[in-house]
Amino acid sequence: MMTTKLKQLLKQRTGWILLLVIFIWIKTVIAYYLDFNMGAMDPLQHFLMILNPIASTLLLMSLTLYFKKPSTTYITATIIYLLETILLYSNILYYREFNDFISFNTIMSVGKVSKGLGSSAIAMAQAHDWIYFVDFAVIIILFFTKKIKIDHRPYSRLQAFTVTSIALFGLVLNLFLAELSRPQLLVRTFDRTYIVKYLGLNSFLTYDGLKTAQSNSLRSGAQGTSMDPVLKFVNQNYAAPNPQYAGVGRGKNVIIIHLESFQQFLIDSKVKDQEVTPFLNSLYHDDNTLSFSNFFHEVGQGKTSDAETMLETSLFGLPEGSFFTSLGTNNTFQAAPAILDQQQGYTSAVFHGNIGSFWSRDTVYKNMGYHYFFDQKYYQQTADSNTYWGSKDKLLFSESVKYLEQLQQPFYAKFLTVTNHNPYELSDTDTEGFEKPDTPNTMVNNYFATAHYLDEALREFFDYLKASGLYNNSIVVLYGDHFGLNEGDEKALAPLLNRDPDTWTTFDHLQLQRVPFMIHMPGLKGGIQKQYGGEIDALPTLLHLLGVNTKPYIFMGTDLLSPQHNQNVIFRNHSFVTPKYTVVNSNNDKLTIYQNSNGELLTNPDPLIQKRLQKISQQKVHELELSDMINKTNLLRFYTPAGFKPVNPKNYNYQNQYQQLLKIRNNLGEHSTSLFSKNGNKSTTGLYKTNAPELQNNNAALYEIPQLNNSPNSNPSSK
Numbered sequence: 001m002m003t004t005k006l007k008q009l010l011k012q013r014t015g016w017i018l019l020l021v022i023f024i025w026i027k028t029v030i031a032y033y034l035d036f037n038m039g040a041m042d043p044l045q046h047f048l049m050i051l052n053p054i055a056s057t058l059l060l061m062s063l064t065l066y067f068k069k070p071s072t073t074y075i076t077a078t079i080i081y082l083l084e085t086i087l088l089y090s091n092i093l094y095y096r097e098f099n100d101f102i103s104f105n106t107i108m109s110v111g112k113v114s115k116g117l118g119s120s121a122i123a124m125a126q127a128h129d130w131i132y133f134v135d136f137a138v139i140i141i142l143f144f145t146k147k148i149k150i151d152h153r154p155y156s157r158l159q160a161f162t163v164t165s166i167a168l169f170g171l172v173l174n175l176f177l178a179e180l181s182r183p184q185l186l187v188r189t190f191d192r193t194y195i196v197k198y199l200g201l202n203s204f205l206t207y208d209g210l211k212t213a214q215s216n217s218l219r220s221g222a223q224g225t226s227m228d229p230v231l232k233f234v235n236q237n238y239a240a241p242n243p244q245y246a247g248v249g250r251g252k253n254v255i256i257i258h259l260e261s262f263q264q265f266l267i268d269s270k271v272k273d274q275e276v277t278p279f280l281n282s283l284y285h286d287d288n289t290l291s292f293s294n295f296f297h298e299v300g301q302g303k304t305s306d307a308e309t310m311l312e313t314s315l316f317g318l319p320e321g322s323f324f325t326s327l328g329t330n331n332t333f334q335a336a337p338a339i340l341d342q343q344q345g346y347t348s349a350v351f352h353g354n355i356g357s358f359w360s361r362d363t364v365y366k367n368m369g370y371h372y373f374f375d376q377k378y379y380q381q382t383a384d385s386n387t388y389w390g391s392k393d394k395l396l397f398s399e400s401v402k403y404l405e406q407l408q409q410p411f412y413a414k415f416l417t418v419t420n421h422n423p424y425e426l427s428d429t430d431t432e433g434f435e436k437p438d439t440p441n442t443m444v445n446n447y448f449a450t451a452h453y454l455d456e457a458l459r460e461f462f463d464y465l466k467a468s469g470l471y472n473n474s475i476v477v478l479y480g481d482h483f484g485l486n487e488g489d490e491k492a493l494a495p496l497l498n499r500d501p502d503t504w505t506t507f508d509h510l511q512l513q514r515v516p517f518m519i520h521m522p523g524l525k526g527g528i529q530k531q532y533g534g535e536i537d538a539l540p541t542l543l544h545l546l547g548v549n550t551k552p553y554i555f556m557g558t559d560l561l562s563p564q565h566n567q568n569v570i571f572r573n574h575s576f577v578t579p580k581y582t583v584v585n586s587n588n589d590k591l592t593i594y595q596n597s598n599g600e601l602l603t604n605p606d607p608l609i610q611k612r613l614q615k616i617s618q619q620k621v622h623e624l625e626l627s628d629m630i631n632k633t634n635l636l637r638f639y640t641p642a643g644f645k646p647v648n649p650k651n652y653n654y655q656n657q658y659q660q661l662l663k664i665r666n667n668l669g670e671h672s673t674s675l676f677s678k679n680g681n682k683s684t685t686g687l688y689k690t691n692a693p694e695l696q697n698n699n700a701a702l703y704e705i706p707q708l709n710n711s712p713n714s715n716p717s718s719k
Contacts (some may be wrong), residue, residue, distance in 0.1 A: 010142065013073055013151045014163065017061045020081045021054065023135040028053035028088055028201065030131055035092045037355065038197045041388060044181045045197065048174065052200035055170030057084060060202070062167050065160035070152050084202075089132050091201060093125070101196055103329075104209040174199060184301065193357050211326060222633035230554060230626050230635060238551055239540070239558035239565050247547030249521055251344070253474040254546070255465075256311070256414040259454065260304070260389075260421050261484030264293070264514035265497060266451050272435045276448050279459035283478070283518060289526040292560060294579075295517035298534045299482045300572035304416075305359040307481035310535040312336045312368055314555035316627040319572060323631055328364040332636040334553050336539055338369030338647045340412050343548050347371055347408045351400040352416040353379050353391025356654065366649035372661075373654045374403050385694050387425065389418040393457035394692035401464060405675040405684050406661035408668070409473070415461075417454055420484065424450040429693045441492035447484055448496075460690050467687040470675060472522055477542060479535070480515025507594035507601070510575060510582050517560075519545065532567040532579050533560045552641035556627050570620035578616065581609075585617055 010019065032038050032049050040046045064076040087102075094102050142148045178185050178198035185198055186207065195204040241247075267284050269276045284291045299306035299317060305324035306317030312335040317323045337348035349372035356362035356375035365373050379391045379399050386392065391399070396417065404413060419426065424446035434452045436445040458478075465471040485493055487509055491501035499508065517538065520526070533541075536557035540550045544559045558565045570576045574585040577596075584592035591613055593602040602609075630636060640646055653660075665672045675684060 010147055011149045011151060012153075013065060013070065013155050014159075016074060016148060016151070017058075017065065017077055017163070019139075019148075020077055021057045021061055023139075024057045024081065024084050024088070025053045027085070027132050027135065031088060031092055032197075034128065034131075036095055036193075036196070038193060040197065042181075044177065048177055048181065048198050051170075051177075052174050052198065052203070055167050055174055056200050056202035056206075059164065059167035059171065060084070062160060062163040065155060065163055066157065070150050070155075073155070074150055085132065087201065087205070089129075092129075092132070096126075101193070101201070101204060104205060104212045107205075171203070174203075193355065219633050222635060222638070224638040226629070226633065227635050227639050230630060231639070233623070233626055234554055234556075237558060237566065239562035241544035241559055242561040242563065244525070245561050246544055248524060249475040249545040250547035251410055252521065252546070253410050253470065254340070254346070254412045254542070255470075255474050255476045256412075257458065257461075257476065257478045258304075258307070258311075258414065258416045259478055259480045259516060260417045260419070261447075261482060262420055262451065262454070262480035262516060263484050263512065264295070264480065264516055265512065266448075267516060269448075269496070271437050271448050271496065274435060276452050277455035279455050279462070280478075280516070283458075283462075283520060284516070285528075286520065287526050288520055288522055288524050290519040290524065290529060290561070291526065292517040292529045292531070292533060293514075294530060294532040295479075295515060295560075296513050296532075296534045296569045296571075296577065297480065297482045297515045298536055298569065298571055302359075303482050305361075306572075307479075307535055308359075310557070311479065311538050314536055314539040314553075314557040315630060316536060316556060316624055317572065318631060319624075319628060322359060324359045324361065324364050327631055327634070328367065329360050331367060331631065331634050332646055333368050334636060334641065334644065335368035335647075336543070337365075337371070337412055339543065339548060339553070339644070340546070341369060341371075342644060344410065344546070347411040348413070349374065349403070349407055349411065350414045350416065351396060351403070352376075353386070353396045353418060354389055354416075362654060363649070366652040366654075367647060369647040369652075371652060372403075372407075372657050374400065374657065375654075378403070378657070380694075382694065384427070387419055387421065388423075389421045391418070392426075392430070392692070392694070393417045393419040393454050394460060394690050395694060397457055397461040397464075398688050398690045398692065398695065401468075401688050402683070402685050403658060403661065404470075405468070405679075406658070406665060407674060408664065409673040409675070409678075417457070419457070420447075420450040420454045422484070424484075426450055426453055427693075437496055439492045439496065441489055443489050444485060444492045444496075451484075456691070460688070464684075464688045468675060468679075468684040475519065475521040475524075475545065477538075478516060478518045478520070479538060480517075481535075482515070483513055505594075505599065505601070506584055506592070507582050507599045510571075510577060510584070510594075511596075511599075513571070529560065531560060531565060532569055532577065533557075533565065534569040537565070552644070554630065554636060554639065554641075556623055568616050568620055570624060572624070574617070574621055574624070576617065576620050578613075581613060583613055583617065585621075591617065 010016070029050055038049060040049055060080050061077055064073045064080065067073045067076065091102050139148070182194065182198060185194065195207060199207070266277055268281050275281055283289055297307065298310065301320055302309070302317040302322035302324065305322045309315060309317050309323050309328070313333055318326065337346070340346035341348060348370045350361070350365060350370055351374045352361070353376055356373060356377070362373060362375065376390055379385075379395065385395055397415065400415065407413065422443070424443060426446075426449060430453055431449040434449055436449050439445055462471070465474065490509060490512065491504050494501040494504050517533075519542070534557070537560050538557070540555050540557050541560045543550050544561070550559075568576060568578050576583050576585065580596055582594040582596055591610065593605050593610070593613060594600065595602060661674075665674055665677060676682070
């Protein structure tokens with residue numbers, strides 16, 4: 001009975017459409033699990049991966065049902081089916097080479113696709129790829145055996161609309177379930193893999209095309225003269241370096257440590273008479289550390305990626321979404337890695353235990369001029385080595401030293417930690433010896449435990465720096481990227497800060513947005529700095545310490561150590577803080593003003609104070625608007641500073657990087673400046689000591705080099 005109904009269905013137009021949809025669906029799901037690293041973490045994500053190819057494919061196929069001529073329906077549906085198969089398999093080949101999905105821009109740039117895939121397509125093909133084409137044989141057999149016949153009967157618009165409506169309902173359901181699993185999926189756009197995982201390849205390409213069109217529309221209206229107000233602002237707001245500190249770190253290695261979700265209140269805090277971060281406390285108070293007690297994060301929806309944008313470029317993130325994922329893959333940069341490379345010959349690298357495509361880092365970093373990016377595939381992957389966000393911090397630092405010691409010096413190296421990230425979950429073994437707080441909020445309790453773990457990881461890494469000799473020749477910058485606890489968690493936190501949760505106000509919330517910013521170097525005249533500043537100010541401060549003239553570059557921030565530094569700090573929601581006042585700017589007109597000295601709300605502020613703060617508000621909002629204009633219209637393509645060469649991302653390749661480092665070291669011979677070479681061609685990995693539970697019975701993992709896939713494009717970079 002079922003076989004008879006199936007035969008009848010195959011001889012109808014609807015049956016032909018459904019057959020093609022089913023074949024595309026099966027092939028796509030196979031690719032998700034066999035060839036793409038989708039990183040599904042829970043049953044809902046797996047369900048969405050299985051569901052998402054159906055609705056979009058059915059919607060495309062349903063459009064062919066509106067043709068009156070049956071032959072046109074069958075031919076058009078076949079063409080769509082071929083294009084869908086080509087798109088799927090092209091993505092498979094592209095992913096094997098670049099660990100990413102084909103974007104709308106890539107498709108439009110046919111030359112780029114053929115260059116990336118043409119010569120290596122055969123090499124990228126694998127034995128199981130016949131799975132993606134066996135359906136063609138099945139279809140041919142069905143036609144020759146007349147199991148499929150062209151249905152010449154009339155097909156009403158109502159029937160076609162019914163199929164289209166079912167497809168649209170499926171798309172809406174898919175998007176609804178995706179939002180349940182990952183809120184603000186299309187707004188924050190973590191990376192392309194997330195979009196594909198939740199919505200499918202067709203939806204990703206449509207979304208990417210719309211974003212590209214929107215971006216191109218904005219950029220097409222920009223011209224060189226659009227830079228005039230930007231240049232005027234930068235020149236008027238430039239802050240000259242402090243002579244006491246200018247160039248004191250010249251020639252030193254730079255090690256940036258990104259303290260994930262780490263807020264300033266953790267410094268010097270105690271829980272049950274235990275120091276939460278004893279090592280960071282000691283570093284904060286060290287005479288060789290410049291510690292900034294009034295340093296604020298200034299991120300928006302892009303959070304971590306916004307912090308990186310400010311750190312590397314001294315430009316703000318966007319008012320919505322992530323600059324990295326929406327614009328950073330195509331924008332022109334004047335970023336720290338390229339500046340230091342061109343000005344002082346620095347090698348640059350990023351170490352991060354998450355997948356490289358998250359926040360589109362594997363593309364954005366090339367545009368910034370990073371020579372190397374060691375992402376998750378360069379680290380051990382076991383059942384207990386990762387949190388949801390990547391390798392645990394102790395493992396990240398310990399396993400990175402085998403790459404760090406091969407970098408040519410001086411180097412600019414950034415470590416992105418992840419363990420202290422929401423939901424702040426670690427095993428009891430990882431947090432052994434630390435007692436959590438007993439608040440009714442589990443998130444708050446866990447936050448202190450993961451911060452303690454991060455602190456231990458930092459202590460181990462600093463011990464290695466000292467033992468290996470890198471410490472004396474390096475400047476280490478540590479910064480918190482953004483808040484860790486949400487506004488809803490703060491009342492549970494209040495008692496731990498000796499505050500009454502019932503009197504907690506917006507003032508307290510904004511004051512809590514402080515994050516650490518520390519610059520540590522042996523011999524540096526340090527001390528706790530009281531001046532106000534934000535993440536936008538980090539880059540000019542660092543570059544002045546390294547002896548780089550920042551005046552030619554387009555930076556929104558100013559040197560924190562300069563007497564001319566602007567101490568007014570703007571947030572992405574237009575609220576701001578000054579050394580005297582904390583101001584909530586709800587609509588750019590009405591300001592709610594708190595006094596910093598006592599946290600009191602000024603119900604009837606002095607008109608002169610209000611006028612002065614209104615002027616500051618206008619100035620700082622203008623700063624945000626200029627930064628947004630630069631980013632949204634890619635204005636830096638029109639302005640190249642003297643002595644700076646725009647970065648060509650094609651010069652950077654993140655495949656087989658360890659082999660690249662070894663080849664460069666061998667080519668340089670006695671002129672190699674890597675730590676390995678300076679240590680008599682002996683590894684320093686044995687100097688690394690860690691109490692990470694995962695490595696107690698397998699310290700050999702520190703010395704192992706992952707077996708990386710050979711790539712036809714594995715030429716070493718210039719560094």
